[in-house]
Amino acid sequence: MIDGLLIGLQTVFTLTNIVLVFAGCAIGTVIGMIPGLGPITAIALMIPVTYGFDPASGMILLAGVYYGAVFGGSTSSILINAPGVAGTVATAFDGYPMARDGAPGKALAIAAYASFTGGTLAAIFLVLLAPFLADLSLGFQSADYFLLMVLGLSLVSAFSGQGEYLRALAMTCFGLMLSTVGTDLSAGVQRFTFGRMDLIDGISFLLLAMGTFALAEAIMMVLDRSRQTKPIELTGSSLALSRAEVKAMAPTVGRSSILGFLTGVLPGAGATIASFLAYGMERSLASPADKAQFGKGSLKGLAAPETANNAACTGSFVPLLTLGIPGSGTTAVLLGALVAYGIQPGPRLFIDEPAIFWSVIVSMYFGNLFLLVLNLPLIPYIARLLSVPRQYLVPMIMFFSLMGVYLVSFNTFDLKLMVVVAAVAVGLRILAFPMAPLLLGFILGGMLEDNLRRAMTLSDGSWSFLWARPVTLCLVAIIGIVLLVPLVRTAVGWWRR
Numbered sequence: 298m299i300d301g302l303l304i305g306l307q308t309v310f311t312l313t314n315i316v317l318v319f320a321g322c323a324i325g326t327v328i329g330m331i332p333g334l335g336p337i338t339a340i341a342l343m344i345p346v347t348y349g350f351d352p353a354s355g356m357i358l359l360a361g362v363y364y365g366a367v368f369g370g371s372t373s374s375i376l377i378n379a380p381g382v383a384g385t386v387a388t389a390f391d392g393y394p395m396a397r398d399g400a401p402g403k404a405l406a407i408a409a410y411a412s413f414t415g416g417t418l419a420a421i422f423l424v425l426l427a428p429f430l431a432d433l434s435l436g437f438q439s440a441d442y443f444l445l446m447v448l449g450l451s452l453v454s455a456f457s458g459q460g461e462y463l464r465a466l467a468m469t470c471f472g473l474m475l476s477t478v479g480t481d482l483s484a485g486v487q488r489f490t491f492g493r494m495d496l497i498d499g500i501s502f503l504l505l506a507m508g509t510f511a512l513a514e515a516i517m518m519v520l521d522r523s524r525q526t527k528p529i530e531l532t533g534s535s536l537a538l539s540r541a542e543v544k545a546m547a548p549t550v551g552r553s554s555i556l557g558f559l560t561g562v563l564p565g566a567g568a569t570i571a572s573f574l575a576y577g578m579e580r581s582l583a584s585p586a587d588k589a590q591f592g593k594g595s596l597k598g599l600a601a602p603e604t605a606n607n608a609a610c611t612g613s614f615v616p617l618l619t620l621g622i623p624g625s626g627t628t629a630v631l632l633g634a635l636v637a638y639g640i641q642p643g644p645r646l647f648i649d650e651p652a653i654f655w656s657v658i659v660s661m662y663f664g665n666l667f668l669l670v671l672n673l674p675l676i677p678y679i680a681r682l683l684s685v686p687r688q689y690l691v692p693m694i695m696f697f698s699l700m701g702v703y704l705v706s707f708n709t710f711d712l713k714l715m716v717v718v719a720a721v722a723v724g725l726r727i728l729a730f731p732m733a734p735l736l737l738g739f740i741l742g743g744m745l746e747d748n749l750r751r752a753m754t755l756s757d758g759s760w761s762f763l764w765a766r767p768v769t770l771c772l773v774a775i776i777g778i779v780l781l782v783p784l785v786r787t788a789v790g791w792w793r794r
Contacts, residue, residue: 302424302655302659304651304652304655304656305652305654305655305656305657305658305659305660306659308353308652308655308656308659309357309656309659309660309663313350313354314353314354314357314656314660315663317350317354317357317358317361318357318358318361318660318663318664318667319361319667319671320358320361321343321357321358321359321360321361321362321365321664322361322362322364322365322368322664322667322668322671323365323667323671324339324343324361324362324365325339325361325362325363325364325365325366325367325368325369326365326366326368326369326668326671326672327369328342328362328365328366328369329365329366329367329368329369329370329372329382330369330370330372330373331373331697331701336362336363336366336367336382336610336627337627337630339362339363339365339366340359340362340363340366340627340630340631340634341630343358343359343362344359344630344633344634344637346358347359347634348637352635352638352640352650352653353652353653353656353657355634355638356631356634356635356653356656356657357656357657357660359631359634360614360631360657360660360661360664361660361664361667363610363627363631364416364607364610364611364661364664364665364668365664365668366382367382367384367385367412367568367606367607367610368409368412368607368668368672370382370384370385370388371385371388371392371405371408371412371603372405372408372679373385373697374386374388374389374392374393375388375389375392375393375395375396375401375404375405375408375599376393376396376401376405376679377393377511377514377690377693377694377697378393378510378511378514379507379510379511379514379694379697379698379701380506380510380511383502383506383568383569383740384567384568384569384571384572384606384609384610385572385602385606386506386510386569386572386573386733386736386740387572387573387575387576387601387602387606387733388408388572388599388602388603388606389510390576390591390592390598390602390733391591391592391593391594391595391596391598391599392404392408392599392603393514394592394593394594395594395599398594400594402676402677403538404594404599405672405676405679406537406538406673406676407538407546407596407599407600407603408599408603409668409669409672409673409676410538410600410669411546411550411553411599411600411601411603411604411607412603412604412606412607412665412668412669413607413665413666413668413669414550414554414604415550415553415554415557415603415604415605415606415607415608416607416608416610416611416661416662416664416665416668417662417665417666418551418554418555418558418608419554419557419558419561419607419608419609419610419611419612419661420611420658420661420662420665422554422555422558422611422612423558423611423612423614423615423658423661424658437563437768438752438755438766438769439748439749439751439752439755440748440752440755440756440762440763440765440766440769441766441768441769441772442563442744442748443745443748443749443752444763444769444772444773444776445563445570445772446570446741446744446745446748447745447776448574448772448775448776448779449570449573449574449577449737449741450469450737450738450741450745451776451779451780452573452574452576452577452578452580452581452779453465453466453469453577453734453737461729461731464729464730464731465731465733465734466734467730468725468730468731468732468733468734468735468738469734469735469737469738470738471735471738472734472735472736472737472738472739472740472742473738473739473741473742473745474738475500475505475735475738475739475742476499476500476738476739476740476741476742476743476746477489477742477746478490478496478499478500479496479497479498479499479500480497480498480499483747483750493710495708495710495711495714499743500714500739501702501705501706501711502736502739502740503701503702503705504702504706504711504714504715504718505718505735505736505739506736507698507701507702507715508698508714508715508716508717508718508719508722509718509719509722509732509735509736510732511694511697511698512694512695512698512699512715512716512718512719512722513719513722513723513726513732514694515691515694515695515698516719516720516723517723517726518687518690518691519691520723542596545596545597546596546597546600549579549597549600549601549604550600550601550604552575552578552579552601553575553578553579553600553601553602553604553605553608554604554605554608555608556571556574556575556578556605556608557571557572557575557604557605557606557607557608557609557612558608558609558611558612559612560574560605560609560612561608561609561610561611561612561613561615562612562613562615562616563616567609567613568605568606568607568609568610568613569606569740570609570740570741571605571606571608571609571612572601572602572603572605572606572609573602573737573740574605575601575602575604575605576598576601576602576605578601579597579598579601580598581779581782583597592731607665611661613627613628614628614657614658614661616628617631617632617642618642618646618654618657619642619646635653640653698715699712699715702715
């Protein structure tokens with residue numbers, strides 16, 4: 298390992314590669330800030346540029362673009378409630394309320410610190426545990442992934458306030474229903490498309506996210522005249538965190554780093570699931586007073602998903618580099634870039650191309666450091682976006698929302714459907730239905746169905762797969778605990794009255 302790290306440091310510490318790390322982070326951050334664009338788009342745009350470099354330098358650039366885009370995606374989520382990247386949806390739950398309440402600078406600073414810490418800790422875990430975790434990820438089967446999705450759904454209570462559990466549950470079911478629209482790839486059958494060719498591929502996540510959050514938020518700003526934009530004056534002190542705030546967030550960042558990294562290691566899980574799991578875990582562990590702040594600008598509620606999604610991005614390199622298995626759509630594009638270089642990721646990458654493997658890992662730490670240095674000085678200027686008068690801010694949010702969706706599909710039907718989704722979302726928000734469980738159900742629905750189908754097939758239609766293996770049984774026990782804890786707390790609170 299020491300020899301590998303020395304090889305990585307030697308490769309990264311050249312003027313060309315240091316510049317590429319910085320350039321990748323900067324380009325990724327800018328692209329990630331634009332709603333509708335994300336890591337996949339950013340990497341796809343940069344792949345032709347990498348053909349002029351050697352494989353190690355090219356992968357260093359693409360890796361920098363990857364975590365730079367995820368880092369930058371939190372900006373639009375926090376400032377305008379437009380999570381164009383799936384991994385930053387949970388960031389908007391507390392980041393946007395904090396920004397709206399007059400602390401956009403602090404929200405962006407917390408996101409920057411949490412992202413840096415999560416990415417740095419995950420890079421250390423990657424160095425120490427990559428071979429072991431590669432074997433662990435291979436041991437996960439369809440039944441385990443199914444239960445992991447159920448665990449994510451069981452955390453729906455994390456997105457509901459006091460007495461709103463049934464509303465959150467209903468929205469989760471609504472999200473699961475929307476995830477079934479499209480073509481069932483296993484049976485080749487169209488479901489709920491109503492004969493429309495536009496729905497054959499299902500509903501786009503970006504369309505649903507931008508409709509329920511960004512576009513709906515713009516409409517709510519028009520309907521609610523009390524929401525006035527105020528001039529924002531930021532100083533260095535307004536970005537600083539007190540010792541008490543750091544102490545409160547430190548355990549959250551530590552737990553979320555571990556959870557995010559381990560989730561990212563699992564092929565097919567990724568940053569989105571990691572951020573939701575981290576948010577749900579922290580809300581479940583929070584004291585009643587802290588839990589009341591979730592969804593209203595909680596420091597822990599912002600730090601947890603931001604830490605987890607960046608740690609998961611680093612963790613996703615474990616199956617990519619050690620097994621040649623892409624853990625997400627983004628790492629699938631990175632796999633294509635490696636293959637284009639004539640390099641086959643897998644167990645022999647350690648031996649055949651050590652410079653590529655170790656330079657990518659080493660560059661991650663420096664990339665996270667560059668992201669922190671690059672973004673902190675810009676926070677005062679970025680945060681002033683909220684000072685823009687509402688008559689200009691609302692059209693700007695609508696423009697980015699509509700154009701972000703259109704540039705992905707180039708289909709006007711998606712724009713019409715997005716407007717309908719936004720109108721329904723506004724009605725549901727007025728009735729106090731939370732939007733987060735809807736997206737959670739939608740994101741996990743497809744993976745839940747596919748893995749359940751495979752698990753049932755392997756067990757000849759029996760549910761015995763739930764207790765057939767120790768890993769599966771442990772996940773069942775964790776789900777049971779997660780479901781019982783809120784009931785026990787409620788019962789204890791009722792008994793004390």
